[in-house]
Amino acid sequence: MSGAPRVALAGLLLVACGGPEYDLARVPERTEVLLLASVHGRHLDEDLDYPSEELAALLRAAEPDVIVAELPPAGEARVRAALAAGEADPWLEAFPELREVVFPVAAELEVPVVAGSGWRRAVTEARRAYAAEEPAGPGDPRYRRAAAHLARRDAEEDLDPEWMHAAARWRLVAWRDRLLERFAGEALGPAAPSRRHAEHAKRLRELVRAHAGERLVVVFDADDLWALAEALRAMEGVTLLDARGLL
Numbered sequence: 022m023s024g025a026p027r028v029a030l031a032g033l034l035l036v037a038c039g040g041p042e043y044d045l046a047r048v049p050e051r052t053e054v055l056l057l058a059s060v061h062g063r064h065l066d067e068d069l070d071y072p073s074e075e076l077a078a079l080l081r082a083a084e085p086d087v088i089v090a091e092l093p094p095a096g097e098a099r100v101r102a103a104l105a106a107g108e109a110d111p112w113l114e115a116f117p118e119l120r121e122v123v124f125p126v127a128a129e130l131e132v133p134v135v136a137g138s139g140w141r142r143a144v145t146e147a148r149r150a151y152a153a154e155e156p157a158g159p160g161d162p163r164y165r166r167a168a169a170h171l172a173r174r175d176a177e178e179d180l181d182p183e184w185m186h187a188a189a190r191w192r193l194v195a196w197r198d199r200l201l202e203r204f205a206g207e208a209l210g211p212a213a214p215s216r217r218h219a220e221h222a223k224r225l226r227e228l229v230r231a232h233a234g235e236r237l238v239v240v241f242d243a244d245d246l247w248a249l250a251e252a253l254r255a256m257e258g259v260t261l262l263d264a265r266g267l268l
């Protein structure tokens with residue numbers, strides 16, 4: 022077994038074994054992180070169970086000291102300028118929760134928003150190049166079954182927020198990612214799950230250390246949460262909170 026699958030399998034075991042704390046009572050000077058799942062444009066679909074209003078309500082209820090947004094530092098100034106001017110921006114098109122939820126709630130609560138994504142342009146370029154060659158992803162039936170099962174469960178749950186934060190979903194995503202890594206990791210290059218997650222985790226660890234003693238609420242792609250949780254569990258002195266305690 023290669024190194025990358027071992028890392029992903031370790032993530033599966035970590036998600037399966039120990040979980041975040043349900044008790045969200047504030048503890049003075051404790052460094053706390055709560056991972057809040059985003060489904061991006063699907064928040065705008067009112068027929069699903071996780072509209073923008075629900076994400077906003079969860080974000081308020083989490084009582085953050087700092088909101089970590091899925092926004093790369095390199096593009097932060099441009100995105101903030103577009104928000105201030107009410108103008109369009111490619112990142113805001115892909116991540117509408119920033120305009121609809123994150124920045125408005127931050128202004129309401131008077132808390133800062135920090136850029137927490139480890140995204141690099143090379144990731145998008147590699148993903149597009151791979152999709153042009155393999156639009157359906159790896160042809161291995163094990164990957165296809167894992168991806169189809171996750172999609173089916175999401176559809177059955179209508180993206181209900183409790184499901185999006187459940188350890189059962191995190192295990193399914195981790196398993197799909199492990200198989201994607203195994204059968205397409207080399208072809209994906211910087212867009213491979215292990216490499217993307219490593220960049221996001223690196224940025225998040227920097228922010229957690231910079232905001233020690235505070236509560237950080239991380240609004241991030243639901244499919245990345247299992248890997249972020251694994252990275253946070255490895256940090257000494259950090260308490261991972263369970264968003265389902267808000268529901």
